[in-house]
Amino acid sequence: MYLKHFGLSELPFRITPDTSFVFANRQHQEALNTLLMALQEGEGFIKITGEVGSGKTLLCRRLLQSLGNEWSTAYLPNPSLDPDTLFLAIAEELGVKDAVGLDHFHLVRRINRALLDVARAKKRVVVCIDEVQAMPLPTLEALRLLSNLETEKRKLVQIVLFGQPELDERLRRPEIRQLLQRITFHCRLQGVEKLEIGNYVEHRLRVGGYRGDALFTPGALRALFRASSGMPRLINILAHKAMLSAFGEGVGRIDVKHIRLASKDTEGAKSLRWFWF
Template sequence: MEAYKQFFDFEQAPFSVCPNPKFFYSSRSHAEGLDHLRYGIYEGLGFTMITGEPGTGKTMLLRYFIGQAGEDLKIVHIQDPRMSPKELLRAVLESIEVPRSPQADLTERELAEELQELLLLAQRQTKKVVVLLDEAQGLNFEALEGLRLISNLETDSEKLIHIVLFGQTELEERLRERRLRQFDQRILVRCRLRPLESEEIRPHIEHQLLVGRVDPGTEFPLESTAKIYEISAGLPRMVNVLCERAMMSAFLQDTRKIRVQHVVEGWESLNRIGIL
């Protein structure tokens, strides 16, 4: 709504649910997640797993990491990993800068051999190949087994490929299955993202307002941020949704001071459409 945008005079919507890495807020938990990512990759430990409940910011962390990655990393980002081992191999190959796309009639073994050649080339160029898989809880047994075999591509001294799984906590449960024991044992670096802590709500909100270049007269008093934490339980996605609805309620009342009543009205509007 143009009038709403003009009223708060922002350049970008500050509380979008889209995982725009420009709005990444480094909470304690997300800082830990970044540290685990970097450690797993640069120490060459093969597999890293980042899990969390829906709305904790896994995809935001993933995209922020991609944006911050240096030239020493060759990133392969697979948004929907629900595919067969052969499709997964082809997706990784096609994501790496190759002179030609792998032929559709190549066998799985031939695709793996071609991938190994490319990984050895990347190693000679002192680049690390990192595969980031979002929504990894959707991986079936065959795909997980395919990832395990891909992770076997190595030299005598180091792994040639680094695989990071981002998924909901159901992924942890899946990996406890007996048939996935070998896979589970290979994941040496693990981090579970937590919701924002109560004292992080206000800095998070202020960060979003600043990045979105919202009118500096826009204010979330302490009692409002406390109410937001109470309702959202600190889940970043729900914090953002609540803030956006509260700002809309304040706009309709012609004020830039986001009071508790605006937060409650935003909460009630979300309840009516079954989001909260």
């Protein structure tokens, strides 16, 4: 690989959501601030949407890392579950040991008891669910019923939904309109802005151990933004492929031609054939 060629200690543009490489661009930071504020206010449902590769999972991990010891957290990465399986998964995340084999009524009661135990310990519960656009409608409705669990003072559980834009269409379905009405905060992730892409690339390179001069030319950065539309995952894929191309040529700087080659080989990237930088 190209680590030694560029003086790196680790790959800077992996697509795995790694919080050690987080670049807090404006929209990403605003979304995190909104989440933290909404949770402190005790709102039941919060929704984060964004296109594929916009950083939703990374935002979710940042949120979970930002919450202090006064929070009990649950994270569900796979929402394609029926209602009872969803409740079992939540019960497991809450540390419930005797939930398996219970019918729906007693399962909900057991979760309610666990939530009350957490509340008595002066802690609060937040459940983060990723890829919610894939959740069956009956399971979405079951989530709404779960949010009904409360004391006289506040909700026993708060739920953060992360999903692609199709989630908004699903939530407009008449049969789950009550859930839509309970979502009090919503953020839409748009990705890295044009003026931020240079800092984004430099930040990831520095975390990866690079200590030299600017590795990407200004034209390469403009091409990178154009080809990726600012979506972090695409930026990472294109930058990685461009560095591989430069490594193959034995050169020490990434130029427009390397981004062009990368864009031709990447699904979802915009063509740069007719654009000049």
